[in-house]
Structure formats: structure tokens, C-alpha cells
Amino acid sequence: MKAVVTVTGKDSVGIIARVSTLCSEYNANIIDITQSVLSEYFAMIMLVEIDELKIPFAEFADKLAATGKEKGLDIRAMHEDIFNTMHHV
Amino acid sequence: MLNVTDILETIGMIREENLDIRTITMGISLLDCVSEDENRLCEKIYDKITRKAEHLVEVGCDIEKKYGIPIVNKRVSVTPVSIVGGSISPDGYLKIAHTLQRAAETLGINFIGGYSALVHKGMTEGEKNLISVIPEALAQTQLVCSSVNVATTKAGINMDAIRMMGTAIKRAAYLTRDNNSIGCAKLVVFANVPEDNPFMAGAFHGVGEPDSVINVGVSGPGVVAAAIRRAGDCNLSELADVIKKTAFKITRVGQLVASEAAERLNTPFGIIDLSLAPTPAVGDSVAHILEEMGLESCGGYGTTAALAMLNDAVKKGGVMASSHVGGLSGAFIPVSEDAGMIAAVERGALTLEKLEAMTAVCSVGLDMIAIPGDVSEDVICGIIADEISIGVANTKTTAVRVIPAYGKKCGDVVNFGGLLGYSPIMDVKPYSPARFVARGGRIPAPIHSLKN
Numbered sequence: 051m052k053a054v055v056t057v058t059g060k061d062s063v064g065i066i067a068r069v070s071t072l073c074s075e076y077n078a079n080i081i082d083i084t085q086s087v088l089s090e091y092f093a094m095i096m097l098v099e100i101d102e103l104k105i106p107f108a109e110f111a112d113k114l115a116a117t118g119k120e121k122g123l124d125i126r127a128m129h130e131d132i133f134n135t136m137h138h139v
Numbered sequence: 140m141l142n143v144t145d146i147l148e149t150i151g152m153i154r155e156e157n158l159d160i161r162t163i164t165m166g167i168s169l170l171d172c173v174s175e176d177e178n179r180l181c182e183k184i185y186d187k188i189t190r191k192a193e194h195l196v197e198v199g200c201d202i203e204k205k206y207g208i209p210i211v212n213k214r215v216s217v218t219p220v221s222i223v224g225g226s227i228s229p230d231g232y233l234k235i236a237h238t239l240q241r242a243a244e245t246l247g248i249n250f251i252g253g254y255s256a257l258v259h260k261g262m263t264e265g266e267k268n269l270i271s272v273i274p275e276a277l278a279q280t281q282l283v284c285s286s287v288n289v290a291t292t293k294a295g296i297n298m299d300a301i302r303m304m305g306t307a308i309k310r311a312a313y314l315t316r317d318n319n320s321i322g323c324a325k326l327v328v329f330a331n332v333p334e335d336n337p338f339m340a341g342a343f344h345g346v347g348e349p350d351s352v353i354n355v356g357v358s359g360p361g362v363v364a365a366a367i368r369r370a371g372d373c374n375l376s377e378l379a380d381v382i383k384k385t386a387f388k389i390t391r392v393g394q395l396v397a398s399e400a401a402e403r404l405n406t407p408f409g410i411i412d413l414s415l416a417p418t419p420a421v422g423d424s425v426a427h428i429l430e431e432m433g434l435e436s437c438g439g440y441g442t443t444a445a446l447a448m449l450n451d452a453v454k455k456g457g458v459m460a461s462s463h464v465g466g467l468s469g470a471f472i473p474v475s476e477d478a479g480m481i482a483a484v485e486r487g488a489l490t491l492e493k494l495e496a497m498t499a500v501c502s503v504g505l506d507m508i509a510i511p512g513d514v515s516e517d518v519i520c521g522i523i524a525d526e527i528s529i530g531v532a533n534t535k536t537t538a539v540r541v542i543p544a545y546g547k548k549c550g551d552v553v554n555f556g557g558l559l560g561y562s563p564i565m566d567v568k569p570y571s572p573a574r575f576v577a578r579g580g581r582i583p584a585p586i587h588s589l590k591n
Contacts, residue, residue, distance in 0.1 A: 054141065056150055084143055095146055108204035126150065128207035130141065135395045136388045137145040 052081065052130045053100045053107065055114060059123035061092040069096065069125065072114060077104045092123075097130070153208055157361035157423040158389065160396050161416045162212040162249075163199050164337030166344035166352040166409065167191045169218040169253075177231040180224065181238040188215060188242040188251075191351050191406075196247045198403045202396055210396065211358075211558075215243065216342035217253035226265040229272045236276035236283050243282040252342035254285040257332070260294040260581070270300075273307045277322035278314035284340035290330040290527045292534045296582035298524065304328045305520035305576070309543060312512065316545035319553040323542040324507065328523050330530030330537050335410050336466040341503075341538060352409035353401040354466060357393035359385075360415045361422040363453075367431045378432065379452045386413065386456030394461045412466030413457035414502060415449075417477035419560035425449075425470050426479025426489075437479055438489030446470060447500035467536060469502025475555060475562035476507055484563050491522075491565050499529050504537035509553045509562040512545040519543065521572035524582075532585050 057069060066085070073080055078098040085094035103110055111127040118125030152158035172183035192215050199213040217223075220235050236254055243251040254276060256266040273285050287304055290296035311322035327341040334345020337354035344352070366385040370378060393411045401408035417425045426437035429445045450469045458464050472494065474480045483489035491508065498504040504526050510519075523539045530537030544553045547564050554561035 054146055056146060058150070086143075093143075093147065095143055097141070108201060111204050111207065124154065126207050129205045131395060132206040132208065132392060133141050133146055133149055135391045136149055137141075 051100050053078070053098050053127050054130050054133060055096040055098055055125065055127045057092065057094040057118065057123055057125045059092055059118070059121070061087050061090050062121065065092060065121070065123065066094065068117060068121070069094070069114070072117060073098055076110055076113070077102045078110065152359070152362045156359070156365045157418070157420060158359045158392070159209040159211050160355060160393060161358040161414070162214050162337050162356040163195070163210055163396070163400050164214040164216055164342055164354045164356065165192050165195050165404070165406065166216045166335065166348055166354060168344055168348065168350050169220070169223045170346070173223055173225065177227055177234055180227070180231070181234050184223070184235065185238050185242050188217065189245050192246050192248070194404060198400055202399055206396065208392060208396070212249040214248055214337065214339060214342065215246065215251045216337070216344045217251065218344050218346065219253055219255040219257055221256035221263070221266045221269045222346065224265055224269065226263070227268065229268045232269045233272045233276055233279070236272070236280050239283045240280040248282070250282050250284050250339045252284040252286070252339050253344060254283050255287060255343045257288045258300045259288050259291045259297055261297065262300060270303050270307060273326060274310035274314050274322060277311050277325050284325045284342065286327040286329055286332065286341040286343060288329040288332040289523070290531050292331060292531050293584055295584040296330070296524065296527055296531055298576065298582060299579045301328070301520050301523050301527070302576060302579065304523060305516040308519055308541065309516050312543045312545050319555055320512070320542050320544045321555055321559070324540065324555055324559050326540065328527070328539045330527040331535060333466055333536055337412050338414065338416065338467060340540065348409070349407055351406045353397060353404060353406050354409040354412065355393050355397035355400070356412040356414055356416065356466065357389050358414070358416045359389040360417050360425050360428055362389060363415060364422070364424070364428045364431045367428065375448065379448060382449060382452035383456030386453045387460045390457035390460035408463070410463045410465030411457070411461040413453060413461070413464055413468040414466070415453055415470040417471060417473065418558055419476055419478055421478055424477045424479035425472055426477050426483055430479065436486060436488035437483040438493050442493065443496050443500055446472070446497050450501040467502040471503055471506065472497055472501060473507035474565070475509060475560040476558060477560070481560070481562060484565060491567060495526060495529070498526060498537055499533060502536065504530070505539045505541060507540055507542070507559065507562065509542045509544050509547070509564050510567045511548045511564055512543050513548070514543050514567050515571065517571050517573040517576050518567060518569070520576040524572070524576070528582070
């Protein structure tokens with residue numbers, strides 16, 4: 051199972067480091083990362099594998115969201131199926 | 140493969156355009172709870188509901204987290220209690236209302252529907268008993284919703300039932316007068332009621348349904364409005380396509396959530412209700428969609444045409460996205476729950492008469508409309524009869540949920556709070572249909588050929 055982690059907000063130092071640390075801490079394997087910075091606006095999309103996650107996915111999503119809040123960023127972890135169903139027939 | 144644009148589009152829908160799953164509703168049959176003893180009946184009802192829906196809220200919250208999409212309501216609908224209660228006393232029916240309330244509190248759900256009766260052709264003693272205590276039941280409970288079907292296209296219109304409902308609405312308004320007559324917000328009068336509707340206050344679990352079932356109501360007026368805004372000055376054919384594509388995407392999410400909820404709760408999946416259900420939040424309004432389509436104000440000329448097109452396009456887009464579609468499916472136009480409708484009433488653009496015309500082309504009917512508290516029972520019966528006739532003649536569902544707000548007059552405002560929103564009191568013409576209503580009896584079913 052894969053999840054999509056999205057980070058959006060104002061660019062600041064160490065965003066990727068912070069998120070990847072959390073991923074490794076809870077055993078979410080990062081498969082792919084894309085990111086872009088548009089006039090100080092930062093958008094990163096990370097595809098992670100969550101089969102071996104140490105905690106329930108809901109808790110993992112909460113931890114990421116809380117970290118985002120500290121930094122003034124919007125961080126969401128969502129199961130990839132929501133994107134697949136919405137955009138692919 | 141996923142691409143960045145798709146991902147950001149989905150996130151934008153949820154974050155900025157208020158995309159949500161409006162409700163996961165578990166329908167539960169109470170047919171096996173029948174008992175001659177009122178206390179035993181209530182006990183069995185409580186046990187069945189709390190057993191079947193034990194994990195509903197937990198699973199709903201879990202799915203919400205998994206997909207990162209809000210699931211606003213978790214609800215239960217049950218077999219119309221008049222069928223389960225049979226000929227028990229009015230007091231017995233009141234006990235059932237308290238039992239449903241208690242079960243809803245135990246489960247932690249938002250509403251429970253099915254305090255209902257189907258009386259389109261006539262009424263049993265038990266149904267009379269139930270209807271006689273609906274006002275008390277709504278006043279004494281918070282989470283119980285009630286609905287009564289008074290007409291179908293095949294049976295015609297039961298005017299005797301409409302008269303009883305006029306009385307029930309006025310009494311519910313009086314009994315909940317200290318709380319803006321909120322009892323009436325939990326009571327719907329239907330024509331051609333669907334048996335699998337997940338939306339309150341009209342949800343119940345029909346007799347043709349399985350023992351339990353999962354029905355899901357999607358939402359997303361804000362997403363449709365934003366898509367129309369992005370489409371710019373295109374013609375109406377192109378605009379219909381934009382709405383269809385958006386409805387497709389919204390419904391796919393609903394289907395995903397419904398399938399997963401059904402699987403986890405070990406309950407069959409019933410239907411997706413493809414409805415654009417507004418909330419009072421800014422950016423979550425059906426009226427604003429119509430205005431985005433090019434109207435100066437909802438309620439002005441062109442409103443019915445725009446709404447008809449919107450309603451049709453939503454269905455066309457949604458149908459392919461789901462394996463089973465049902466319920467009410469279409470655009471809802473409740474007044475107090477829609478910021479754009481409220482504004483249209485306040486500026487004098489939207490009247491009761493225009494709303495009635497709008498209900499001929501969209502789902503449901505005169506919904507969450509606050510009227511002066513001194514409007515007579517007869518006039519309320521006239522409003523109901525008019526609206527119900529639209530449904531019967533057009534072979535569609537229509538409904539009335541009006542709130543004659545006790546002690547309030549035209550121009551005042553009532554605030555129901557939460558998703559029920561607030562509403563200016565709308566003007567109602569004073570001319571009485573008393574003689575017509577007092578005749579009672581049934582309006583015969585309409586003819587199905589010679590259509591004009």
C-alpha cells in the first residue's frame with residue numbers, strides 16, 4: 051500500500067529533512083519525491099510505502115499534520131487510492 | 140500513474156473548495172424487533188441498532204483519516220417505526236423515540252432517521268398514533284428525525300394525512316418555541332419518498348432493503364462552483380460538460396468511501412446519493428453555483444433553467460462513477476443551510492413561489508424555510524399540498540420542511556445553529572385554502588398518458 055504525502059506552504063529551510071525523518075522514524079519507505087518552489091510557495095509530493103508502518107496510518111497522518119502546523123505548513127498523508135479513483139477510470 | 144496536477148487538484152478540492160463526504164448512513168431493518176410488549180419492543184430496537192452500528196463512527200473516522208477527506212456525518216436510518224410498532228399506543232411510540240435517541244447517543248452518531256410512516260393511500264390506527272406524537276417526540280429528543288410520506292404518483296395525495304401534518308408542524312413549532320421551533324427542522328413531509336435516502340431529516344430504511352446497508356451521500360457545491368469559475372466564458376454545452384466531469388470526480392470519491400465502509404462494517408453497499416448538499420459555510424452554496432453560471436442573483440429569472448441544467452449534469456456525471464445510484468440524487472436547495480440562498484432571500488430576489496418552481500426541476504423540495512409563526516395550519520397544508528402535487532404530477536420526489544417559527548414575523552431571523560444554519564423569515568400570502576383542505580379525502584392519482 052502506498053500513501054501520498056503532500057507538503058504545501060511557505061518555503062523554509064529543512065522541510066524535506068523534517069518530513070523524511072518522520073518517515074524513517076515510523077518506517078514509511080520513501081519511493082518518490084517531486085517538489086517545486088513557485089515564488090516562495092513550496093509544494094512537495096512524496097510517495098511512500100506504508101505496509102511496514104510502525105503505527106496506525108491515521109496516527110502517522112496526525113503526526114505529519116502536527117509537524118506541519120509547527121512550521122506553518124499544510125502536510126497531509128492520504129492513501130493513494132483517493133487520487134487513483136478520482137482521476138483514473 | 141499519479142501526476143502532480145491531479146494530486147494538487149484533489150488537495151485543492153478538499154482544502155479550498157469544501158469537498159467532503161456528507162454522510163455515511165447505515166440503514167438497519169427493525170422488522171425482526173416486532174413485539175406486542177412495548178418495553179420488549181424498545182429493548183429489541185435498542186439492541187439491534189447498537190449491535191449493527193457498533194463500529195460505524197469508528198470506521199467512519201478511520202476512513203476519514205486514511206483518505207484525508209472529511210466525512211461530516213455518521214448516521215443511522217431504520218425501518219419506518221409505524222411498521223414495527225404496529226398498533227401500539229401513542230405512549231408506546233413516544234417510548235420508541237426515546238429508545239432511538241438513547242441508541243444514537245450510545246453510538247455517537249449525528250442523527251437517527253426513521254421515526255416515519257408511509258400513509259399515501261390511507262392510515263392504520265398505529266400510524267395515526269405515531270403521527271399524533273411526532274411533535275412531542277421531536278421536542279423531547281435531539282437526534283431523532285421524522286418523515287411522513289403523504290402521496291405517491293400511483294396512489295395520489297392523502298389530504299387527510301396532509302391535514303394531520305399541518306397540525307403536527309404547528310405543534311412541533313410550539314413545543315420547541317424556546318429553541319427557534321427547531322422541532323420542525325427534523326420533520327419532513329414527502330411525496331414519492333425514496334427508501335434508501337441517506338440524508339436527514341428524511342432518511343429511513345425501506346421494507347425492500349436488506350437487513351442492513353451502507354448508503355453514502357456525497358457533496359461538493361464548492362467544487363462545482365470553482366470548476367465553473369475556472370471554465371470562464373464558455374457556452375452552456377461546454378459548461379454542462381465541466382459540471383459532469385466534476386460530478387464524476389466527486390462521486391468516485393463517494394464510491395471509494397462507500398465500498399470501504401461497507402467492507403469494513405461487513406454490511407452490503409446500497410447506493411451513492413449524488414447530491415449537491417450545501418452548508419452555511421462560505422463557498423459551499425448551490426445558490427452560488429447558479430450565480431457562477433451567470434445569474435445576478437439566485438431567485439431571479441433564469442434560475443429554474445440554470446438549476447435544471449445543473450441537476451441534470453450532476454446526475455449524468457455521477458451515474459457512471461458509481462455502481463449504484465439512488466436516494467434523492469440532485470441539487471438540494473435548502474434555504475437556511477445555504478449562504479447564497481439566505482443572501483438571495485435577504486435581498487428580496489428569492490421568494491417562496493420561485494422556490495416552488497425550482498423544486499419542479501431539482502431534488503427534494505421546499506426545504507428549511509422559516510415562515511412567520513402565526514401562519515395558520517390551513518395555509519401550511521396548502522403549501523404542502525402544492526409542493527406534493529408537483530412531485531406527484533412529475534413522478535419525482537418532493538418534500539416540505541417548513542418552520543413556522545413561533546413568535547417570529549416576516550423579516551425576523553432565526554438561527555438554528557450548526558449545519559442547519561440561519562434564515563430570514565419568508566413572506567407567506569395570507570389567503571386561506573381552508574375550505575379546500577377541510578374537504579379531506581384523496582386527490583386521485585394523475586393520468587399517465589395525454590401528457591401536456
